[in-house]
Amino acid sequence: MSISIQERNKSIKNVLNGTYTAIQTVVPIKHEISKPEILENYLEIQYGALIGITGDIKGKLILAGAPTVFALIGETMFGMALEGEMLTSFSGELGNMIAGGLSTNIVSQGINMDITSPTIIQGNTKLSGYEKALHVSVEFEKAGLMEIYLLVD
Numbered sequence: 001m002s003i004s005i006q007e008r009n010k011s012i013k014n015v016l017n018g019t020y021t022a023i024q025t026v027v028p029i030k031h032e033i034s035k036p037e038i039l040e041n042y043l044e045i046q047y048g049a050l051i052g053i054t055g056d057i058k059g060k061l062i063l064a065g066a067p068t069v070f071a072l073i074g075e076t077m078f079g080m081a082l083e084g085e086m087l088t089s090f091s092g093e094l095g096n097m098i099a100g101g102l103s104t105n106i107v108s109q110g111i112n113m114d115i116t117s118p119t120i121i122q123g124n125t126k127l128s129g130y131e132k133a134l135h136v137s138v139e140f141e142k143a144g145l146m147e148i149y150l151l152v153d
Contacts, residue, residue, distance in 0.1 A: 008057075011056060011057050011109075011111050012057065012132075012134070012150070012152060014106050014109045014111055015053075015057060015102065015106060015111070015113075015150060016036055016134065016136070016150060017105075018101075018102040018103075018105035018106040018109075019061065019098065019102045019136075019148060019150070020033055021101070021102075021105050022097075022098045022099075022100075022101030022102045022104075022105060023098060023138060023148075025101050026094070026097045026098050026101055027073055027076075027077070027094075027098075027140065028076060028077060029073065029076055029140045029141055029142070029143055030140075030141040031138050031139060031140045031141065032138070032139045033136055033137070033138050034136050034137040034138075034139075035136070036134045036135065036136050037134070037135045037136070038132065038133065038134060038135075039133035039134070039135050039149070042126055042127060042128040043062075043126070043127040043128070043133060043149060043151070044124070044125065044126050044127075045062065045064045045121050045125045045127065046064070046066075046121075046122075046123065046124065046125070047064065047065065047066060047067050047070070047091075047121060047122055048062055048063050048064030048065065048091070048095075048120075048121045048147075049062070049063045049091050049092050049094065049095030049096075049118045049119070049120055049121070050062045050095070050118065050119045050120075050121055051095050051096065051099040051115050051116060051117075051118050051119075052115065052116030053099070053113060053114075053115060053116075054113070054114045054115070054116070055111070055112040055113040055114050056111050056112045056113060057111065057113065057152065058152070058153040059130065059150060059151045059152040059153045060130070060149075060150075060151040060153075061095070061098075061099050061102070061115075061148070061149070061150055061151075062121075062127075062147075062148070062149040062151065063091075063094065063095050063098065063146055063147075063148055064121070064146065064147040064148075064149065065144065065145060065146040065147060066144060066145075067087060067091075068144065069140065069143050069144040069145065069146050070082075070087060070090065070091045070094065070146075071083065071087055072140070072142065072143035072144065073094065073140060073143050073146075074086075074087065074090040074094070076143065078090075088120055088122075091118075091120055092117075092118035092119075092120050093118070095118040096115075096117070096118050099115040099118075100115060102115075103115055127151070130151040130152060130153055131152050131153055132151075132152040133149060133150070133151050133152070134149065134150040134152075135147060135148070135149050135150075136148050
């Protein structure tokens with residue numbers, strides 16, 4: 001069964017709001033979130049976590065930023081420096097925690113959603129092949145900028 005464009009746009013808005021709530025719940029750092037923007041071209045990422053979204057909305061949630069941003073968030077959350085394999089593991093787990101929080105948050109909106117295990121992106125990566133892409137920036141105090149992308153299939 002196909003949903004209308006209006007219902008789909010409402011669902012996407014709910015996914016974005018659920019993501020904002022999940023970030024506030026998971027990351028104990030003061031932050032500022034930009035207004036969402038629609039991306040017109042392909043997406044280029046150097047480092048981040050990609051989590052697949054299935055259910056009523058299909059797509060991907062991507063958290064991207066410099067490894068130092070993920071490291072500083074991890075250090076704030078766990079009180080110790082993270083590097084190497086521990087940083088890679090934490091980056092995936094941070095994506096998992098935010099996507100899991102998102103999934104939990106939007107169930108109350110009547111949206112069926114499940115997530116996949118996180119995939120870590122390292123190095124020059126170009127993503128395309130999605131129907132619509134939304135982007136927001138999150139500036140974490142003393143940690144730096146993280147880019148969040150919602151790619152809708």
